[in-house]
Ligand SMILES: NC(=O)c1ccc[n+]([C@@H]2O[C@H](COP(=O)([O-])OP(=O)(O)OC[C@H]3O[C@@H](n4cnc5c(N)ncnc54)[C@H](O)[C@@H]3O)[C@@H](O)[C@H]2O)c1
Ligand SMILES: N[C@H](CO)Cc1c[nH]c[nH+]1
């Protein structure tokens with residue numbers, strides 16, 4: 416049995432910060448070739464619409480459609496996919512969807528107003544987006560759970576129309592993905608992917624309607640395309656490779672922790688899986704579990720590459736220091752595998768999702784716990800949040816000024832407008848003061 420080399424770091428050793436920064440940094444596929452390819456694809460779709468999308472789909476996904484209509488799936492096809500599922504899978508899909516819906520319903524923002532003493536009413540009107548594009552990755556693996564995580568919050572927000580795109584390499588359609596679209600209530604599905612799908616959604620074509628926002632994870636081509644179309648449409652975030660950080664007091668079964676690290680490592684070679692513990696013997700035990708369990712997994716080569724490139728076992732002074740390091744890493748997923756996770760929680764400021772206690776493995780969050788699995792990666796949890804209903808709602812400010820309010824506010828506004836040298840602003844306010 417060959418062992419897997421996971422980087423060992425000691426938080427109290429000289430040079431730790433630099434070693435940690437090196438472990439976190441990775442060269443994503445954001446090189447010039449990808450930038451150039453995506454720019455060309457976006458330009459072609461903007462100029463030639465459906466014809467370009469069909470050509471790229473033939474080239475990259477080897478799907479032999481004659482036109483875009485041939486790349487759209489009917490609602491009957493989605494229902495048929497749902498009916499074709501084995502009962503256990505159908506039940507699991509529906510149970511997950513229900514839990515995700517129930518969680519997200521609590522995120523709904525409501526409009527509000529308040530009335531001031533002079534009768535002026537101020538407030539905020541909350542409205543749902545009209546039409547949203549949902550990118551579901553499908554190049555290397557299919558992600559039915561991502562259909563639920565993206566579509567359900569949009570439905571809960573009240574988005575009128577959901578357009579889903581999903582690549583089907585070699586024309587192979589994934590029934591579980593299509594069934595998830597049926598369960599979540601997706602309106603239209605196109606079997607297109609990559610930058611060409613993002614372009615079709617952003618610019619609109621004859622057949623694919625232009626959307627207001629594009630959400631959902633994807634590979635480097637998708638990420639770059641989303642970055643470029645931002646401004647024409649909204650986007651949720653640029654999701655990088657998956658990440659897991661476990662803080663453990665050394666008392667959890669090391670096999671559990673090794674498998675938790677694998678659970679994200681198996682996503683792709685650039686996934687980041689780190690364990691921090693004050694217990695050196697426990698770090699050794701997890702390393703032994705990693706070596707023992709890896710050969711039992713089908714995706715062991717992906718995991719081996721990922722864990723040896725971006726895996727880490729970090730020895731810390733105590734759990735307080737573990738929390739400080741976690742805040743620096745700002746991971747997508749953080750497991751607090753300790754006896755009293757509530758005691759650590761107030762010390763955690765930056766993490767996409769926090770999994771409390773030994774029983775809460777991250778995988779439950781990926782599928783069915785309820786919270787969203789589309790989360791900030793690459794340290795962006797310092798300033799951003801999980802995908803949620805709020806991403807599909809927007810706010811308009813409401814101002815309804817009374818006659819009395821026009822006088823008192825007019826006074827203030829006119830003074831400031833003259834101060835800015837903007838006469839029309841001042842006069843506009845003053846007209847109403849004289850009324
Ligand atoms: N953060 C999350 O919640 C989450 C969930 C699921 C998946 N993911 C991530 O999403 C990613 C999915 O990537 P994927 O590749 O499997 O599927 P994908 O659907 O993102 O990409 C496939 C598309 O990439 C395009 N493409 C491939 N090679 C190309 C080339 N040489 N030139 C131009 N375009 C090309 C093709 O158009 C193809 O349709 C993975 O990195 C996975 O980890 C993240
Ligand atoms: N862990 C991924 C997000 O980082 C989501 C996912 C989908 N399926 C399994 N996992």
Ligand SMILES: [Zn+2]
Pocket residue numbers: 657678679682781
């Ligand atoms: Zn996962």
